[in-house]
Amino acid sequence: MEIKIREIAADEYSEVxxxxxxxxxxxxxxxxxxxVTMEQMIKAGNYKTFVALLENHVVGFISIVxxxxxxxxxxxxxxxxLAVRKEFQRHKVGTELLRYTENYAKDSRIxxxxxxxxxxxxxxxxFYEHNGYDKDSFCFDKIINLTNE
Structure with missing residues (x-):
């Protein structure tokens, strides 16, 4: 099983x-x-979405900013x-997407x-810990009500 990773193409949006x-x-x-969001992200220039392909079918993706x-x-x-089709989880697709991103970071001096x-x-x-990522903080979020109710 050879996985190919590259930037997403517009005709793959629905698979993602x-x-x-x-x-x-x-x-x-x-x-x-x-x-619409992908168009905005491409225009902004600091976003990337990479897809993992098996026989030209998207089996996973990673999106970064x-x-x-x-x-x-x-x-x-x-x-x-980051997501991998359920039937391809535990087949190193997610790990390959992380490694691709890590190499992208290294090449970009990040x-x-x-x-x-x-x-x-x-x-x-x-999965993340197995791939060398440490738990070192908490993430918090808050939904902002945009209506005037």
Whole structure:
């Protein structure tokens, strides 16, 4: 099984949407809002989405953003999403996506990668720890009500 990893192409968006919904359980992602967001991310220039392909079919993806931080010369990469089709989990696809991202960081002279994952996703925690990522902080979020109610 040879996995090829490269930047996402527009005709693969719908396959990644399926992964967001089925694997990550984010059921608000649609083909349309994914396309619009990808266009904005491409225009911004500091986002990348890489896909893992097996026989020209998307079996996984990783989405990253290059952020800047005071005190960090070249900033950091933030993994904003990583998913592998369930039938290909535990076949090193996720690890290969992480390694590809780590090599991208190294080539870009970025020395730090961060990510957040849900508290209940214990299998994901074990996966990241197995791949050399340390638990060193908590992530917090707050949903802002944008209506005037």
């Amino acid at each position: 949407v399926v992964l967001w919904n089925d694997v990550l359980g984010v059921h608000t992602v649609t083909d349309e809002n994914f396309r 290059h952020g800047l931080a005071v005190g960090s010369e070249n900033g950091y990469l933030h993994i904003t999403g 020395s730090s990668i961060i990510l957040c994952t849900g508290m209940k996703r214990t299998n994901a925690h074990a």
